[in-house]
Amino acid sequence: MFLRSQVVVFRIGEEEYGFPIERVQEITRISEIHPIPNAPEYIKGLISIRGQALPLIDLHVRFGLKSESNCEFAIIVEINKKIVGMAVDEVKEVRVIENIAPPPVLITAPFITGIVNLSDRIIMYINPEKILETKEIIKIEQFVN
Numbered sequence: 001m002f003l004r005s006q007v008v009v010f011r012i013g014e015e016e017y018g019f020p021i022e023r024v025q026e027i028t029r030i031s032e033i034h035p036i037p038n039a040p041e042y043i044k045g046l047i048s049i050r051g052q053a054l055p056l057i058d059l060h061v062r063f064g065l066k067s068e069s070n071c072e073f074a075i076i077v078e079i080n081k082k083i084v085g086m087a088v089d090e091v092k093e094v095r096v097i098e099n100i101a102p103p104p105v106l107i108t109a110p111f112i113t114g115i116v117n118l119s120d121r122i123i124m125y126i127n128p129e130k131i132l133e134t135k136e137i138i139k140i141e142q143f144v145n
Contacts, residue, residue: 004096004097004098004099004100005020005021005096005097005100005125006020006021006022006094006095006096006097007019007020007021007094007095007096007097007123007125008021008024008027008075008091008093008094009091009092009093009094009095009123010073010075010088010089010090010091010092011088011089011090011091011092012059012060012063012065012088012089013060013065013066013089015065015124016092016121016122016123016124017059017088017123017124017125017126018097018116018123018124018125018126019075019077019086019126019128020125020127021094023077023078023128023129024075024076024077025076025077025078025083026049026075026076027073027074027075027076027091028047028049028073028074028076028085029072029073029074030047030056030071030072030073030074030085030087031047032047032048033045033046033047033056034046034047034048034053036055040136040139041058041061042057042058042061042062043055043056043057043058043140044056044057044058044071044087047074047085049076049085052083054076054083054084054085055084055085055140056074056084056085056086056087057084057085057086057087057131057132058071058087059071059086059087059088059131060087062131062132063109071087071088071089072088072089072090073087073088073089073090073091074086074087074088075088075091077128078128079128079129079131079132079137080129080134080137082137082140084132084140086128086131097116097123097125099116099117100114100115100116100125101114101115101116101117102114102115103115103124110130111126111127111128111130111131112124112125112126113125113126113127113130
């Protein structure tokens, strides 16, 4: 199975990932994060986007990656009809990619739905809907509401 898609390519640590552009509402620089007491570790806190408080998901934590950098950007996406921010180190580009292959069998992360093998790098194609489980989305709603 090979797909063609326009994606927002971003970096977390040394790795590159891509969200389908139709899932991205906007990209913003993170200015201030408001911590939420007793929130799950993968929630960095709340950010304000045009007067709306949105939960900010730390993709370093969510993906189980070590990080020594502060996330500078938030990619605002809709997950199960809820708007959330995804904290990333850098937004690299928006590009059309072809030849999105299924992930190898050993990749068991449910959110990695494809691999793009370019001549100079690999981009992991991510389905934002699968980053959080339904019970986690419900838990986030409790912190925000």
